[in-house]
Amino acid sequence: MYRINPPGVYAHESAMTEPRLRARVERVAAALAPPRVPVVFTDEQLPELIWEGRWTEGLKPMGTLPEVRDPVLVFSTFRFDGKEAERGAWFDQLGTGIGGHLRNALVGGGAFHWFPAGLKEDPYRKEKVCRACWRLHFQVGCLHRCAYCGYGGVLVTMVNVEEYIEHLDRLIERHPWQLTYLLEDDADVLCLEPELGCLGPIIEYFGTLKDRYLIIHTKSANVEWMLPLKHNGNTILVWSLSGPEQSRTLEPKTGTLEERVEAARLCQEAGYTVRYKFKPILPITGWREDGARAVATALTRTRPDVISLCTFMWMECAEMVRRVGRDRFDPHFLAAAEAAADTIGGLRTAPFPEDARAEMYEHYLTEIRRWNETVPVSLSTESPSMWRRFEDRLGMNAANYVCGCGPQSTPWLRQLPCSAWQGVERNDQGLRGTW
Ligand code: SF4
Numbered sequence: 001m002y003r004i005n006p007p008g009v010y011a012h013e014s015a016m017t018e019p020r021l022r023a024r025v026e027r028v029a030a031a032l033a034p035p036r037v038p039v040v041f042t043d044e045q046l047p048e049l050i051w052e053g054r055w056t057e058g059l060k061p062m063g064t065l066p067e068v069r070d071p072v073l074v075f076s077t078f079r080f081d082g083k084e085a086e087r088g089a090w091f092d093q094l095g096t097g098i099g100g101h102l103r104n105a106l107v108g109g110g111a112f113h114w115f116p117a118g119l120k121e122d123p124y125r126k127e128k129v130c131r132a133c134w135r136l137h138f139q140v141g142c143l144h145r146c147a148y149c150g151y152g153g154v155l156v157t158m159v160n161v162e163e164y165i166e167h168l169d170r171l172i173e174r175h176p177w178q179l180t181y182l183l184e185d186d187a188d189v190l191c192l193e194p195e196l197g198c199l200g201p202i203i204e205y206f207g208t209l210k211d212r213y214l215i216i217h218t219k220s221a222n223v224e225w226m227l228p229l230k231h232n233g234n235t236i237l238v239w240s241l242s243g244p245e246q247s248r249t250l251e252p253k254t255g256t257l258e259e260r261v262e263a264a265r266l267c268q269e270a271g272y273t274v275r276y277k278f279k280p281i282l283p284i285t286g287w288r289e290d291g292a293r294a295v296a297t298a299l300t301r302t303r304p305d306v307i308s309l310c311t312f313m314w315m316e317c318a319e320m321v322r323r324v325g326r327d328r329f330d331p332h333f334l335a336a337a338e339a340a341a342d343t344i345g346g347l348r349t350a351p352f353p354e355d356a357r358a359e360m361y362e363h364y365l366t367e368i369r370r371w372n373e374t375v376p377v378s379l380s381t382e383s384p385s386m387w388r389r390f391e392d393r394l395g396m397n398a399a400n401y402v403c404g405c406g407p408q409s410t411p412w413l414r415q416l417p418c419s420a421w422q423g424v425e426r427n428d429q430g431l432r433g434t435w
Contacts, residue, residue: 001195002143002222002253003033004070006155008053011038012076014108015159024159025075027195038075043087046106047094056097058153063250063323068145071155077108078158080167080432084109098154101186104435105140105156111164111433112171113137114426128348128381129398132424133178133407134171134434138164138198139187144219147250148280148312148323151186161198165205167433172212174431177423180213180236181206182405188254190218194225207232215405217277221255221263227270236273236411238404239264241298243290246282250324257294264302273411274302277380277404279310281360282324283333283352291360292367299371305412307368308404310380311360317341317351349383357382358389365393376414378403 009029016022016038029036041049050056055072062068087107092099104110116122117130141155158164172181183189183202193199199216206214207230214235223237242250244257255263264274276298281291298304312320317337326334333356340353349357361379368377377394378401379386387398396402400416402409407424408416428434 001028001031001192004073004143005033006036006070006073008049008055008072009036009038010049010053010072010074011040012074012108013040013042014077014079015075016040018160020162021077021159024195024197027197028073028075028157028192031195032073043107046091047096050096050098055154059098059102059150060153061148061150061319061323062145062152063147063325065152068152070143071141071153074106074154074156075159076105076156077160078111078164078167078433079108080111080163081108082432084435101137102140102154102156105137105158109433110137110140110435111158111167112428112431113435114428116426118421119424124348127383129379129384129387130381131403131406131408131420134175134181135185136168136181136183137186138184138202139189139192141186142188143191144188144254145252146219146254147325148282148320155187157187157192157196157198159196159198161201164433165201167431168205170431171428171434172209174427175425177425178407179211179410180215180405180407182215182217185217188218188220189216190220190222190226193222200226200229203235204230206234209234211410213273213410217405219251219254219260221259223263223267227266231270231272233271233273233411236275237264237267238275238277240277240279241294242278242280242282243287243292243294245286245290246284249328250282250284257297261297261301264298264304268302273305275304275306275308275404277308277310278364279308279380280312281310281364282312282328283330283356283360284324284328285330287330287333287360288363291364295364295367296371299368299375304375306376306378306402306404306409308378308380309361309364310382311352311357313349313352313381315351316345320351347383348381349386354383354386354389357386361386361390376402380404
């Protein structure tokens, strides 16, 4: 696992009762630098610890902090007792300033999240194209310190993986239309392994299934421990890649470009399916050369089954500048984002206007085709109009594209056989851990 020195190390009492769970906590705590003994806490003690330990200080976009430290480390369990909402309501009235997925994890919930992208209940379905599915969670928080990201500050990891897998098994059985399951978009789950000992059992569980796949999304190079696992070809690893300059300056604790690609090569050799997302494509000074290097490094050393492209999105221009720093940008793209702020600010695809995003995609597509003429390339969380603009060139459209973490994007598929929303139905009545 990574060498880290968290400002505080805590374990919920539920993580310390069973010897198997406790051993996971103790292995990680012993591998910290220096080794630590976790503070064991109950639900009632949690708010005091949050206030005393100033947990919320690091819960800001990391590029906006004067100093970024390793996150507070919290071990806990999913409780699967049907009382997550009750505990959540109790937690909310305390006013700790912690919400969202981190709050869910701190009250022992949030294992399986229904993500309704593109369905009627998705308020953003006209702004971005993505796929409805269940998403898996096991951790919240990250060690990588990406400047544009807010997942530093606190890292909660669950430790009761055997119980988690039992509930996951029921969820999978109820959703025959969902073929792949993404773990995780709130954390990078490779960082505490193999000491944590939770990801291996999840990979090997998927290895026992027929035509169901685990997708792990990462920027880490910590893979050697997973090479001998019995994955049975049912785990797909997706690396987000960026050029060497972006990774060095803005993603300081991730694997470098070279390290991520070497990790992908090792996994490919060990029989895992390997994919890439060039994400987020940030038009920093020299981004064309940076991107070309990333593409060449990846495609001369490995054979991904699919590639997705995604420019920097999800926020207003001023907020992006606050996180990344004005001086880092290619002036042409910064000017385009600033000029568009009044018209596209607030859209999911902001801050860059469509023409600027298309220019970035054009560049990456050209570079990809230089090295690989056939790998499917799709757009990630792009607008319907961007899809119309690129569909002929990509040979796929908004309804049938394959991508890095789509629920029907099984290994080496070149196009979905039907619309991504055909047959999609939520069916979790009576199951535990869903939200
Ligand atoms: S790797 Fe992902 S989750 Fe981790 S800090 Fe970077 S952007 Fe955030």
